[in-house]
Amino acid sequence: MQKALSVKHLSKKYGEIIAVNNIEFEINQNEIFALIGSNGAGKSTTLKIVATVLSPTEGTISVFGNDLVKQSSQIRQIIAYLPEEAGAYKNMRGIDYLDFMASLYTSTKEERDKCLEFAEGIADLRERLNDKIKTYSKGMTRKLLLARAVMTKPKLAILDEPTSGLDVINALYIRKVIRDLSKIGMSVLLSSHNMLEIEFLSDKVGIIDKGRIIEIGTPVFLKKKYRAANLEEVFAKITSKTNKT
């Protein structure tokens, strides 16, 4: 079966600074893959590269068989990217924002209406969609942005810290949406430093530290391997071990 995402020997340098250092991982179709790590570990940079926003310094990336450097425009048709702390056009109404973003992906009104219908269900903002975005709370904006990201039913959704800064209710809702999306055939690459959230959400986890992936596996496998009660303990054990070496 074709891989949703295949990352090989990926490195990213900003001058002298190495943000991502020779990492490799794969995502199967319908799988939720999470990159976990502390702040500045290289999670967001990796996601930005996969989202075609940044370019790799070294390595190859393939999204559903398309090469990231050579076929970036084809890749943009089948992915959706939700950046960390992303914003929306504040003077637009929620519904107009969704309509505008849908129009960038679709060519007919029918397709656009389908996207909008799906997004309205995901955003769960009902009549507040008719209000300007600048009146929204952080949770409402994040729901709107998640709806925007997945309304085209992309083959691969790239979600950077999808629940960062949200209250428990909103975070739970967004986790449920992500889970449901994978059930309808979407592959998901997400990042978080909330290990417990990842344990609940993801099929496979990659632990990244100082730009390197130091462990990959399912949450169950990793907990068993490191004799840990949860992913937080796994992460603490792995990083303390690498720091010593």
Added chain:
Amino acid sequence: MKKFFMLFKKELRELLSPQVIVPFFAMTFLFFSIGKFIGSETKNQEKEVTVAILDLDESQTTNSFVEIIKQNNYKVDYYKDAPTEEIITQIKENGEKFLIVFPEATEENLRKNKQQEIKVYSVFHSLSLFNNIDSGITTQIPAILNEYLSSQLIQANVSSIDQIFLKNPITPNNFVILKDKITNVDPTSIISHLYSQTLFIPIVLFLVISLASQLVAGAIATEKENKTLETLLSTPINRKLIVAAKLLAAGTVSLVMAILYLIGIQSYTSGITGESQNSVKTEGIKQALESLNLTLGFTDFVLLGACLFLGILVALSIAFIIGSFAEDTKSSQALTTPLMIVVLIPYLLTMLFDINQFAVPLRIFIYAIPFTHTFTAANNIFLQRYDLVIYGIIYVLALVCICIYFASKIFTSEKILTMEIGFKKKKKENHTI
């Protein structure tokens, strides 16, 4: 109090960033230099007013006129016994601006207490403000001569003299010469009418260019600040379309705003000058302008339109590149200030001077600024310097292409997100995605 000073010191440190200080000093230096330059030009204008006099009467009276003119600090080029056309050609070649012709029988007519008409020719070498600042001479010299003659008549105590003759023994008949055209009109009315029309072009242009530059740089900075740019870049839209949409939107908004400004300024000035109330005079000037070829035909409008459009486009594309360096709207405003200075230099210089009369290095420097061609377009078209207009169009078009190429290069690469002005040397990364 100590706490207040601590706060005060912190606020000063925040406000006096290099982004604020550098444009401030640059502006001060610019205005200082322009002030100095204008001062020296004004002195030159004051020093070098030469009046050519063609004396066809060669009488004692006309000789005394020449002496009086000299006594009033005018340099006189004296000609006699020559056709007027020949002298006109000569003063045009010499770069002189004024010719006064004393016709035959001047002395005889004045002795008979008959008003004597003298012909006053003004040559327009350019349409700049400072070049024509001394056009008042055409009324000043006849006034000096009238004062001299009137005082002599009063001293002679002639009782039967006509009051009108006593006040104005001499009446000037004004002519304006532009290129190979001559028309019978007062030069001051031509100049004031021309400025009431042509001054709008640089004002509006300056407004459009300033507004458009700030809008487009602000548009990119806002996308970065609101964190919407990354989302936009990950969509399947061709990034060149994003560049084009931003440039076109900023251009349209600034054009609409400029038109509104223009309507406001025009109604303000027509209210002051009361042009509409003096339609007979306006009609006369209109005819004079037509006979001097100072009206724009269809081709002229096309050329002028092309110059204006390219001027706006080059400003937009430069501002786009500048905006790419900005991290937020505050820094985008600071970054566009140097561009405003670059616009301001030709704006002021072309309005005040004929830059074609400057020294070659200075002329090259000013013509290297793309906006110069936009600001000088109208005057160059009026003066039929089409070669300068065409070269300007070609030069600005080439610059526009280069700037748009770089703007789209930045936007189609990750540089749009990673570029910023800093002092650290960064390794170049040239991947295009």
